Amino acid sequence: MTTISGELVEPTAPHLERRARPVTLKDVAALAGVDKGSVSVVLNGAKSNTGVSAATRQRILDAARELDYRPNPIAQRLATGHSSKHIDIFALKLDAGIGVHKIKAIQGHLMSLGYDVPVHSYDFYGMHADETERKLELIRALRRQRPRAIVCATPGVDPVVLDEISEFIKDGGIAVCYDDAIHIACDNVVFDTHYTIERAATHLMELGHRRIGLFQQGVESPNPSILEGFRKAHEKFALEVRPDWIFGSPRVAEEGGSDLAQQFLALPKAARPSGMVVINDRSAFGFMVDVAKAGIRIPDELSVVGHDDLAVARYCPVPLTTVTHPYWQIASTVVSLLRNRLESQNNENPRRVHVRGELVIRQSTQVLG
Numbered sequence: 001m002t003t004i005s006g007e008l009v010e011p012t013a014p015h016l017e018r019r020a021r022p023v024t025l026k027d028v029a030a031l032a033g034v035d036k037g038s039v040s041v042v043l044n045g046a047k048s049n050t051g052v053s054a055a056t057r058q059r060i061l062d063a064a065r066e067l068d069y070r071p072n073p074i075a076q077r078l079a080t081g082h083s084s085k086h087i088d089i090f091a092l093k094l095d096a097g098i099g100v101h102k103i104k105a106i107q108g109h110l111m112s113l114g115y116d117v118p119v120h121s122y123d124f125y126g127m128h129a130d131e132t133e134r135k136l137e138l139i140r141a142l143r144r145q146r147p148r149a150i151v152c153a154t155p156g157v158d159p160v161v162l163d164e165i166s167e168f169i170k171d172g173g174i175a176v177c178y179d180d181a182i183h184i185a186c187d188n189v190v191f192d193t194h195y196t197i198e199r200a201a202t203h204l205m206e207l208g209h210r211r212i213g214l215f216q217q218g219v220e221s222p223n224p225s226i227l228e229g230f231r232k233a234h235e236k237f238a239l240e241v242r243p244d245w246i247f248g249s250p251r252v253a254e255e256g257g258s259d260l261a262q263q264f265l266a267l268p269k270a271a272r273p274s275g276m277v278v279i280n281d282r283s284a285f286g287f288m289v290d291v292a293k294a295g296i297r298i299p300d301e302l303s304v305v306g307h308d309d310l311a312v313a314r315y316c317p318v319p320l321t322t323v324t325h326p327y328w329q330i331a332s333t334v335v336s337l338l339r340n341r342l343e344s345q346n347n348e349n350p351r352r353v354h355v356r357g358e359l360v361i362r363q364s365t366q367v368l369g
Helices: 025-032 038-044 054-066 073-080 098-110 132-144 159-168 194-207 224-236 255-268 282-293 309-314 327-342
Strands: 001-004 007-009 084-092 119-121 147-153 175-180 187-191 212-217 244-251 275-278 302-306 352-353
Touching: 001 054, 007 147, 025 038, 025 194, 038 054, 084 098, 084 132, 084 352, 098 327, 132 147, 132 159, 147 159, 147 275, 159 175, 187 327, 194 212, 194 275, 194 302, 212 224, 212 282, 244 255, 275 282, 282 302, 282 309, 282 352, 302 309, 327 352
Parallel strands: 084 119, 084 147, 147 175, 175 187, 187 352, 212 244, 212 275, 275 302
Antiparallel strands: 001 007
């Protein structure tokens, strides 16, 4: 004990003194009885922490807690090469369909874990599909911000952009891509459109339909995976795919469905499909409304299968048979793969996880009369 003006004062340990300056790595190292380099490895999140034992790591964490150590974000970025709590989501479009549901689910889950998760998209920046250089500028600008990870929605994303993400990974970044299978070496969550389209077309064939059309929004013709699933269903019933029954439109949602209706109605009545597989519930809704205006009764004269199982599918004038798009399962798988990389510093080979939708039968399809 020491005495000041007659008062007894408890001696204060040096590491508990009130400091006029922030607590430093050197202070933590002194209390933990280790070198400053080991403290930096543990507290700044550097990758090369294999040389620090579990017991030493715990002593460092205990000392940091006791000293109320506050990490320096600049030091963390220098140690890891990346901003440890910053994850970018990169997508082609932000529309009102299933794509935005997945993005919101991924973003919300990561934000609940304490990450800063901005979303970037081509259309947000006013870019068109053929503006490859501007897209490269965007992804390169994101790389310069040195996020800890990038999540990329792959539909419509240029191969050169994926190549930039590949370079980001080589520089020590983490990336997870979802929806389509990709050519770069990163974790990949694939929605199996091949299976879902095959299942939708097979359903119509099981009802006796042999004249079946296919429509995909946002493109002039469906992508190869979708076409392959469609062909597979035809092969099971020894049928040929009719090229004149493959429809597309650069427009999306209800507007894309209206374009499909125009193309469908332009065909001679005897040359029209009796069943349609439409790759988006909102497009299916727009199509059904317009053909109904033309006097075509669904499902008596035309059966329609949608895709995604959006709310609109249940509340159509004729409830829509559709294939589910399990966006929450996709989102949770993306986050699980990310956490595996971020939290365990896992360097195992990239994983590819396939997710499938299921057929939901409602009143828009029936046995061919």
